[in-house]
Amino acid sequence: MLIFWKQKLVLLAVPKTGSTALEAELAPVADVAVVNPPGLKHCSVRKYRNRLAPFFERDGQRPMELVAVMREPIDWLASWFRYRARTALDGQANSTARVDFDAFVAAYLSDAPPDYARVGSQAKFLEGGVDHLFRYDRFPDLVAFLETRLDRKIELSEKNVSPARDALLSDALHDRLLHERRRDFDLWCSLCNG
Template identity: 65%
Template sequence: MLIFWKHRFAMLAVPKTGTTALENALAPMADAAIVNPPGLKHCTVGKYRKELAPFFERNGRRPLELVAVMREPVDWLGSWFRYRSRPALDGQANSTSGMTFDAFLEAYLSDPQPDFAKVGAQSRFLQGGVDHLFRYDRPNDLLSFLQNRLGPLPAFGRHNESPPGQLHVSAGMEDRLRKACAKDFKLWQDLLDKG
């Protein structure tokens, strides 16, 4: 999470939406950069408003706009699946190595979820809403916003990328996913409808 106090906005770090690359490039320009622990780096809207806003916003006297990025829900889950298939996690409870994407989605939809499928939901992260929500698949929209607020931007590299992998989803599984994750798909559709 990056705080641009002088420019009056906070950039929230929705997991698997390119936020590590943003942090690496923009941290020197930020007034505060929270990159660890993961629970604070990936602070949800609700947690920010409850625990951090009073500190950074001086008890409401200097409100900060909230900025975040959202990824298409199946693509977002696919990124988690691929990220957890990397060799560094082999043999660990959160590894998806050797698994199909459908099997991962089945586990994600189960209750309780196994460790490898505990990735949360973008709709829960963004619950309460943000002032500026950008599409992951349209990075230039976010970059234009940042450039308008901050001025010239440094070069962005790629960081924390998921390895390549097959993301085939059966029709039946996609239907189940769309029903179970209706809030995520609605949030994404609303974002698409805005253009």
């Protein structure tokens, strides 16, 4: 999470949406850069509004605009699936190295997901709304917005890239995912239509 005091902007770090690349480029010019622990770096809208906004916004006297990125839900899950297959996690409970994408999604949808499939929900992360929500597949739109608001050229380099791996989803699990995570897909569709 990056806070730009003068520009009244809070850039939320939705996991698996390019936040590490943005952090690498913009943390040096941010007034506050929360990079650890992960629970604060990836502070949700609700957590920001309930716990941090009173401090940073001086109890409502200096309202900040929230900015975030959302990724297409299946692509977002595929990124988690690939990221957790990296060799650094071999043998750990959150490794996906020994499951295929169908098994990962089925575990994600279960009532008690195993560690490797506990990744949350973008809709839940963004619950409460942000002022500026950008699509991951249109990252240049976000960069242009930030360049204008921060009055600086932004040159991003790839960071935290997931290893290449097939992420094929069966029709049955695709349909189940659409049904059971409707809020994520509805939010994504609102960005596609807006």
